[in-house]
Amino acid sequence: MTATQLDHRSGALVVTVLDTGGRPLSHREVIVEQRAHAFPFGNIGFDLVALANEETAPAPGVFGAAAPDHAVRLAGLWLEVFNTATLPFYWSGFEPEPGRPGTGRLRRAATWFADRGCRVKGHPLVWHTLAPDWLRELPADQVEAAVRARVRREVTDFAGVVDAWDAINEAVIMPVFRNEPRRNAITRLAWERGRIATVRLAFEEARAADPAATLVLNDFDVSPAYECLIEGVLEAGIRVDAIGLQSHMHQGYWGEERTLAVLDRFARYGLPIHLTETTLLSGDLMPAHIEDLNDYQVACWPSTPEGEQRQADEIVRHYRTLLAHPAVQAITYWGLTDEGAWLGAPCGLVRADGSPKPAYDALRNLVKGEWWLPPTSLRTDGAGRVEVRGFLGDYQLYCAGRPAPFTIAAPGPAATTIRLAADPAP
Amino acid sequence: MTATQLDHRSGALVVTVLDTGGRPLSHREVIVEQRAHAFPFGNIGFDLVALANEETAPAPGVFGAAAPDHAVRLAGLWLEVFNTATLPFYWSGFEPEPGRPGTGRLRRAATWFADRGCRVKGHPLVWHTLAPDWLRELPADQVEAAVRARVRREVTDFAGVVDAWDAINEAVIMPVFRNEPRRNAITRLAWERGRIATVRLAFEEARAADPAATLVLNDFDVSPAYECLIEGVLEAGIRVDAIGLQSHMHQGYWGEERTLAVLDRFARYGLPIHLTETTLLSGDLMPAHIEDLNDYQVACWPSTPEGEQRQADEIVRHYRTLLAHPAVQAITYWGLTDEGAWLGAPCGLVRADGSPKPAYDALRNLVKGEWWLPPTSLRTDGAGRVEVRGFLGDYQLYCAGRPAPFTIAAPGPAATTIRLAADPAP
Numbered sequence: 001m002t003a004t005q006l007d008h009r010s011g012a013l014v015v016t017v018l019d020t021g022g023r024p025l026s027h028r029e030v031i032v033e034q035r036a037h038a039f040p041f042g043n044i045g046f047d048l049v050a051l052a053n054e055e056t057a058p059a060p061g062v063f064g065a066a067a068p069d070h071a072v073r074l075a076g077l078w079l080e081v082f083n084t085a086t087l088p089f090y091w092s093g094f095e096p097e098p099g100r101p102g103t104g105r106l107r108r109a110a111t112w113f114a115d116r117g118c119r120v121k122g123h124p125l126v127w128h129t130l131a132p133d134w135l136r137e138l139p140a141d142q143v144e145a146a147v148r149a150r151v152r153r154e155v156t157d158f159a160g161v162v163d164a165w166d167a168i169n170e171a172v173i174m175p176v177f178r179n180e181p182r183r184n185a186i187t188r189l190a191w192e193r194g195r196i197a198t199v200r201l202a203f204e205e206a207r208a209a210d211p212a213a214t215l216v217l218n219d220f221d222v223s224p225a226y227e228c229l230i231e232g233v234l235e236a237g238i239r240v241d242a243i244g245l246q247s248h249m250h251q252g253y254w255g256e257e258r259t260l261a262v263l264d265r266f267a268r269y270g271l272p273i274h275l276t277e278t279t280l281l282s283g284d285l286m287p288a289h290i291e292d293l294n295d296y297q298v299a300c301w302p303s304t305p306e307g308e309q310r311q312a313d314e315i316v317r318h319y320r321t322l323l324a325h326p327a328v329q330a331i332t333y334w335g336l337t338d339e340g341a342w343l344g345a346p347c348g349l350v351r352a353d354g355s356p357k358p359a360y361d362a363l364r365n366l367v368k369g370e371w372w373l374p375p376t377s378l379r380t381d382g383a384g385r386v387e388v389r390g391f392l393g394d395y396q397l398y399c400a401g402r403p404a405p406f407t408i409a410a411p412g413p414a415a416t417t418i419r420l421a422a423d424p425a426p
Numbered sequence: 427m428t429a430t431q432l433d434h435r436s437g438a439l440v441v442t443v444l445d446t447g448g449r450p451l452s453h454r455e456v457i458v459e460q461r462a463h464a465f466p467f468g469n470i471g472f473d474l475v476a477l478a479n480e481e482t483a484p485a486p487g488v489f490g491a492a493a494p495d496h497a498v499r500l501a502g503l504w505l506e507v508f509n510t511a512t513l514p515f516y517w518s519g520f521e522p523e524p525g526r527p528g529t530g531r532l533r534r535a536a537t538w539f540a541d542r543g544c545r546v547k548g549h550p551l552v553w554h555t556l557a558p559d560w561l562r563e564l565p566a567d568q569v570e571a572a573v574r575a576r577v578r579r580e581v582t583d584f585a586g587v588v589d590a591w592d593a594i595n596e597a598v599i600m601p602v603f604r605n606e607p608r609r610n611a612i613t614r615l616a617w618e619r620g621r622i623a624t625v626r627l628a629f630e631e632a633r634a635a636d637p638a639a640t641l642v643l644n645d646f647d648v649s650p651a652y653e654c655l656i657e658g659v660l661e662a663g664i665r666v667d668a669i670g671l672q673s674h675m676h677q678g679y680w681g682e683e684r685t686l687a688v689l690d691r692f693a694r695y696g697l698p699i700h701l702t703e704t705t706l707l708s709g710d711l712m713p714a715h716i717e718d719l720n721d722y723q724v725a726c727w728p729s730t731p732e733g734e735q736r737q738a739d740e741i742v743r744h745y746r747t748l749l750a751h752p753a754v755q756a757i758t759y760w761g762l763t764d765e766g767a768w769l770g771a772p773c774g775l776v777r778a779d780g781s782p783k784p785a786y787d788a789l790r791n792l793v794k795g796e797w798w799l800p801p802t803s804l805r806t807d808g809a810g811r812v813e814v815r816g817f818l819g820d821y822q823l824y825c826a827g828r829p830a831p832f833t834i835a836a837p838g839p840a841a842t843t844i845r846l847a848a849d850p851a852p
């Protein structure tokens with residue numbers, strides 16, 4: 001990895017600094033610091049829903065929900081590295097009884113993140129797994145109507161605070177999904193209507209409800225099957241804003257070569273790629289023969305010292321590989337803490353006892369270290385100019401303590417002019 | 427398997443027999459016999475191309491080409507059971523030098539089969555494997571133009587004798603095919619243009635060249651990937667006449683349950699299903715871990731007595747299962763003889779020495795036995811009527827040696843009137 005490989009992530013901005021009267025502040029000491037990344041470094045926010053709702057009792061479980069009294073510490077760790085939260089809209093948990101959705105609780109969670117400068121994503125609007133039981137016996141037309149209404153309702157209710165959605169999850173396997181005792185209603189709908197019709201209804205309703213939202217097609221299947229689905233969906237004229245790739249690497253890190261091959265295959269559709277669900281284990285790996293990761297049940301799956309070193313190494317390699325690929329426009333890690341993690345796997349960046357693993361520090365050292373501009377002294381030239389080189393994102397300049405914000409918005413060289421809100425001492 | 431399960435394959439036709447003057451031939455003895463099946467029982471005709479061309483030297487090899495001096499005997503065995511021949515249009519063999527296609531040789535082969543009452547199918551028009559080397563360095567636009575011209579040329583040249591084509595073969599893997607030392611031009615085209623565009627150009631050119639031809643989308647991939655491709659192709663408005671499923675069972679017979687599950691999955695698109703490439707081995711099976719069957723190379727792969735019994739049992743079970751499914755509208759077995767068979771596998775119905783295996787007899791006993799009406803005496807009623815129950819197909823009735831043809835064209839009860847060409851003795 002050389003610096004060159006991340007040129008598309010950073011800019012060189014010439015900032016002309018003016019005083020309140022519009023005069024260049026020439027030959028002055030200024031301090032410049034980065035305030036936020038433009039790139040979405042995401043994680044699930046499931047553990048913090050209870051905190052945002054000031055709950056003290058454990059919540060009914062969705063994947064990943066730490067005990068409420070651990071949440072304050074986790075919140076600090078979360079906000080130190082991540083800027084984009086994925087919230088759980090699993091239908092069966094969100095609306096266990098028809099007509100009684102958990103809108104208020106998730107809205108408070110979404111607002112909590114937004115108040116802290118984070119973007120919020122909803123996951124997922126349509127999925128066969130965790131479809132509500134009360135949908136099961138309805139005829140297909142009523143299932144479709146219920147799905148449409150649910151998509152419309154959630155996207156409408158969260159417009160303005162949730163700005164991205166996994167519109168549909170795992171459509172490749174959806175109509176033929178059989179790893180359950182009784183077939184769920186969404187699988188039945190997709191079987192009867194076809195995948196593309198099902199994808200279309202999800203995108204159609206979500207798009208109508210919030211035209212500004214980023215709508216993601218998301219799948220764990222990174223085989224040619226998903227390519228075929230994408231090609232059909234695009235051919236059908238369905239507007240997809242991003243291709244979501246899950247990468248739950250419970251069976252081992254993909255490595256650079258496979259990762260790049262996958263990215264190149266899915267990049268050729270010209271759409272942004274979102275790594276929507278990334279996990280790397282800090283313990284034993286799941287055996288390779290397990291096809292549905294959900295089938296792997298172990299009583300205890302500890303994080304180990306060797307596993308933690310490996311995870312730290314792999315997370316750095318993986319994020320470097322992903323950031324280097326121009327098509328990648330978001331990465332969401334799937335889980336902050338091992339406490340309550342999906343499958344009990346040691347996939348968190350924080351141990352169940354709340355202490356950060358090496359992978360947490362390693363990722364922070366990228367996101368808030370190597371890829372981040374800390375407060376830095378510069379001197380304006382005679383025309384009041386400084387050049388700021390840094391990752392795309394929001395910055396602040398101070399001159400004798402007087403602040404002015406600016407943004408590095410695009411890769412390459414650019415120029416901007418900022419004016420201080422109050423004049424500094426001369 | 428009960429008779430009921432094949433009701434959709436057979437009819438009950440009341441035939442009124444008239445003399446040359448139009449008078450019913452009442453209370454007369456008649457003989458009725460089946461002459462041909464409507465159902466396409468296919469096999470490759472590769473071994474008989476040399477015979478049809480009166481060649482005496484071995485031909486440059488394509489998959490399956492027995493020595494010319496064995497071909498007369500093989501021809502008899504072929505025609506006894508099969509009525510639909512697949513001929514090899516593999517591009518690199520068909521046109522080794524640009525502009526010098528082997529049209530004449532294959533036309534003589536096609537005509538040979540047609541003269542013997544067989545339908546003829548061409549395989550395949552577009553495929554990445556066996557793409558000609560001379561295509562490799564051309565830019566994509568020229569590759570596309572060459573593919574279009576080749577499809578148009580073959581379909582035009584064979585219109586009227588070849589009535590079905592595998593328009594495109596293995597499009598699921600086509601753009602990402604990598605099991606070759608250097609990437610072929612068709613894979614590159616499919617990578618750059620996408621699968622659906624590549625499928626479209628194959629169907630578009632073939633359809634324009636012969637609107638009457640049956641155009642098949644063919645694949646070995648029977649996973650959800652192929653479903654996704656089909657859904658996209660149909661969504662794109664490409665008219666597909668049949669879904670082709672390969673079933674080279676070198677790693678073992680699928681069994682009834684899997685076969686039915688596959689058929690049900692692909693039947694839901696409402697299109698005819700053609701089993702385009704069916705093989706069952708009469709020897710050791712290929713290990714399950716081989717992904718690309720072409721990767722399995724053994725010095726000697728014998729047919730064994732136990733294997734032959736198993737093959738005979740499986741071919742009967744498989745054809746019964748396939749015929750029982752209403753969506754299945756053609757079955758092609760892939761190979762008559764082990765001599766020169768693909769991969770050297772003992773997949774033939776005839777041993778390399780020319781003697782029929784038990785599977786040959788077993789299949790003949792279905793096609794020309796259990797599913798066939800041999801010459802049968804019936805007696806017309808007072809109105810000159812007999813009821814003929816049999817598989818859909820062509821029949822002949824004789825009254826005192828005077829013939830009249832008729833057809834059982836549709837399942838269920840029906841009636842027709844035939845007139846003898848010459849009056850029988852009273």
